[in-house]
Amino acid sequence: MSSEPLLQVRDLGVTFRSGSRTTVAATGVSFDLGAGEVLAVVGESGSGKSVSSLALTGLLPPPPACVVTGSAKLSGVELIGMDEASLSRVRGRRIAYIFQEPGTSLNPVYDIGFQIGEAVRLHRPDKKDVAAAVRRALEDVRIDDPGRVARSYPHELSGGMQQRAMIAMALACRPDVLVADEPTTALDVTIQKEIMDLLARIRAEKRMAILLITHNFGIVASFADHVQVMRNGRIVEHGRTAEVMGSPRDDYTRGLIACIPRLGQRRRRLTTLREELRPR
Numbered sequence: 001m002s003s004e005p006l007l008q009v010r011d012l013g014v015t016f017r018s019g020s021r022t023t024v025a026a027t028g029v030s031f032d033l034g035a036g037e038v039l040a041v042v043g044e045s046g047s048g049k050s051v052s053s054l055a056l057t058g059l060l061p062p063p064p065a066c067v068v069t070g071s072a073k074l075s076g077v078e079l080i081g082m083d084e085a086s087l088s089r090v091r092g093r094r095i096a097y098i099f100q101e102p103g104t105s106l107n108p109v110y111d112i113g114f115q116i117g118e119a120v121r122l123h124r125p126d127k128k129d130v131a132a133a134v135r136r137a138l139e140d141v142r143i144d145d146p147g148r149v150a151r152s153y154p155h156e157l158s159g160g161m162q163q164r165a166m167i168a169m170a171l172a173c174r175p176d177v178l179v180a181d182e183p184t185t186a187l188d189v190t191i192q193k194e195i196m197d198l199l200a201r202i203r204a205e206k207r208m209a210i211l212l213i214t215h216n217f218g219i220v221a222s223f224a225d226h227v228q229v230m231r232n233g234r235i236v237e238h239g240r241t242a243e244v245m246g247s248p249r250d251d252y253t254r255g256l257i258a259c260i261p262r263l264g265q266r267r268r269r270l271t272t273l274r275e276e277l278r279p280r
């Protein structure tokens with residue numbers, strides 16, 4: 001029996017060239033992700049979280065982007081350097097993305113129902129009733145009025161609704177790996193919780209693996225098996241979530257953990273702040 005992980009990334013390196021300048025966006029990025037596992041990626045803005053996940057399926061624009069080193073194997077099959085036709089079959093069905101920018105994956109000229117339907121037709125040919133699959137996908141992300149939303153164009157929806165439609169589209173394909181790049185940032189806290197619960201349910205039912213990029217350590221704590229911290233394009237800390245959170249080595253990790261609101265501490269912190277602001 002093979003113990004090979006679903007996704008195995010080794011020494012991934014990405015640069016951006018502009019004129020004679022070369023920026024190293026990611027370097028020496030290595031991790032494993034098994035079926036049904038959640039790996040959280042945290043790190044300050046510009047640390048290479050999005051770039052290293054987009055590089056996996058050739059989603060970075062060449063030029064200026066260039067994957068200069070490394071390997072990314074999905075079920076043992078190398079993705080780096082794979083031809084575009086094969087990569088397009090990996091995207092969506094095997095590795096789906098919830099992009100950081102809600103506008104990125106929605107096409108402005110088609111209504112939401114058509115776009116989710118296309119994803120279903122392309123990746124789930126077993127689903128004969130596409131309209132029902134679209135409705136179900138929208139209901140899954142707690143959209144109360146799936147009929148109306150299906151007939152809407154992206155610009156007619158709020159940012160939060162667009163985000164949910166995008167999540168519905170990614171999940172409708174029932175991918176093996178979901179890359180969720182700040183999936184709930186645009187959503188209010190109650191919806192955030194519902195979406196995270198939904199991801200947890202699909203993860204458990206389908207053994208979907210999740211690469212979860214987030215700034216929210218509360219979500220990391222309740223959701224991720226492992227966490228890796230990126231800084232300046234490198235992974236500076238990696239481990240089981242409880243270990244990293246229990247004894248963080250990196251300053252950034254410590255700062256993030258200190259920001260998690262805890263019951264009973266909030267009031268004290270607010271009082272302290274008010275006291276600091278009070279004229280003496």
Ligand SMILES: Nc1ncnc2c1ncn2[C@@H]1O[C@H](COP(=O)(O)OP(=O)(O)OP(=O)(O)O)[C@@H](O)[C@H]1O
Pocket residue numbers: 016023024025043044045046047048049050051052064100
């Ligand atoms: N299209 C691009 N052209 C040039 N440089 C880029 C491009 N996209 C990203 N970079 C650079 O790559 C580095 C990593 O960017 P990346 O988007 O991965 O950061 P991030 O960790 O996802 O940040 P954030 O938390 O803000 O989303 C940054 O230094 C960024 O400036």
Ligand SMILES: [Mg+2]
Pocket residue numbers: 049050051100181
């Ligand atoms: Mg990003």
